[in-house]
Amino acid sequence: MYDVAIIGCGVIGASLAYTLSRYDLRVLVLERENDVAMGTTKANSAIVHAGYDPEPGTLMAKLNVQGSAMMEQLCADLSVEYKRIGSLVLGFSEEDRKTLGRIYENGVQNGVPGLEMLTGEQARGMEPALSADVIAALYAPSAAVIDPWGLCIAEAEVAVRNGAELRLRSEVTGLAEHGDFCTISTTTATYEARYVVNCAGVDAETVYRMTAEPKFKTLPSRGAYYLLDKSSGDLVSHVVFQCPSAAGKGVLVAPTVHGNLIVGPNAEEVRSSTDRAVTAAALDAVATAAKKSVPGVDLRQSIRNFAGVRANTTLSD
Ligand SMILES: Cc1cc2nc3c(=O)[nH]c(=O)nc-3n(C[C@H](O)[C@H](O)[C@H](O)COP(=O)(O)OP(=O)(O)OC[C@H]3O[C@@H](n4cnc5c(N)ncnc54)[C@H](O)[C@@H]3O)c2cc1C
Structure with a gap:
């Protein structure tokens, strides 16, 4: 027993x-x-999120911020690669600026340390490869990259x-x-x-289902990526996100703990939990979105494409 x-x-x-x-x-x-x-x-983005996304007051918000604070020591104890490089969420429009304001407020309520609203110039000062169209950004210094x-x-x-x-x-x-x-x-x-x-x-x-009828339904959502050669690994030095939407956290461009550059994911509902196919349409969507944030990203440096499947459900997190 x-x-x-x-x-x-x-x-x-x-x-x-x-x-x-x-x-x-x-x-x-x-x-x-x-x-x-x-x-x-x-098969995921390998980000330790700072914790501004979850709804304030939820268990997820509490555990995200606590988990982010614990992760560095846990990785040190286990000799796992971890780098606290911080993240930027980019805004390109007045609508995005409102979203950034909302997630900034979420983050403050959730207890995320060190959050800062930046102008486009300030963001480009930290990250010169960003698009000239960026008008504002949310900086979260506690975000990190990891080897999941x-x-x-x-x-x-x-x-x-x-x-x-x-x-x-x-x-x-x-x-x-x-x-x-x-x-x-x-x-x-x-x-x-x-x-x-x-x-x-x-x-x-x-x-x-082996014990009871579930009160939720799983909606598997696939996300595809480009992994770029280490020659592109220093194009950005922070995790660069776009504003989150109903479809998820959007396409990011970020250095990995191993010195490569990761670009993705899109979000596409699939029928099977094991459907990790990478399609041309998904890669096109990722490429277009990534170039909006970082126009100089050179996807010819790709050494690998892959996809992962999220466990989205009819309930929120
Ligand atoms: C595109 C994408 C990007 C993401 N980015 C991030 C990110 O940047 N940061 C972040 O924190 N999270 C991210 N996530 C989410 C994160 O990857 C997942 O929350 C996490 O990996 C889930 O881990 P898990 O152990 O629950 O599931 P899994 O890793 O899927 O493990 C479940 C295991 O259960 C096994 N299993 C299933 N059924 C059975 C059975 N009947 N009997 C025995 N074994 C079984 C499976 O084989 C599998 O090994 C992302 C996810 C995706 C898809």
Whole structure:
């Protein structure tokens, strides 16, 4: 009998296993793939957000700001790449200026440290490659870039060293509750645990359905990227965002912890949680948006395109 069974070993399942493995508990981690960090954790923008986006007063706002403050030490403890380089959200119109004012106020209420509203000239002073059309920007010095799959791998490794049991190629196919414990069926074996935590990412709804009818529906949203050669890695020195919209945080241009430049993502609803196809239309949309922020971005320096799938739902975060 395990005390806690964790379904899924992306960055969330691995973080939970890492934390629980410090206690005197029998911890089991079940992952369907043949390695950890094979889901959304391996294909995203790799930004530790400052915390001005979430609605003030929500759990997400609180955890975003707390998590951002904890991340540097966590990465140092685990020897994971992390760079606190700050972010700029750009405004190109009076409408954008209003959005920047709103997210600045959100950020202040959420307790994000050091937020500053900048003019276009001030933003270009910090980031000379920005477009001449930028009229205002929100600067968030606490934003950072990270190696998200490195964090997941390091947390899983430490958890296993501390005694957690990781079972790869073990897809959970059924859950049954029996009073104070659960039976967990997988493609390879059956386990029993007092507590089960669903960390299945975009497939969390499928796992939820094994015990109850969910009150939400998952709307997988795919985002595609260009990863540019290190010769382009210093084109910008901050994470450069555009104003957020209903579709998400928009296309960014940012240096990575490894010295490359990442450009993307778009946002496109897809039917399948595993549909990570990169399409010409998605790359065109990313290229057009990125050039609006940083006209000199040279996408011929691309060494890799990839896409990740967000676990958007009919509920907000
Ligand atoms: C385009 C894009 C950009 C993003 N940018 C950022 C960003 O800059 N900053 C940020 O903080 N977040 C960002 N995110 C979100 C972030 O990547 C995710 O929130 C995070 O990776 C989710 O981790 P997870 O562990 O919940 O999910 P995942 O990494 O998907 O892990 C879930 C795991 O569960 C496993 N699994 C699923 N079903 C089962 C089953 N039945 N049995 C066993 N195992 C199962 C999967 O194989 C997978 O390994 C972005 C996401 C996308 C798509």
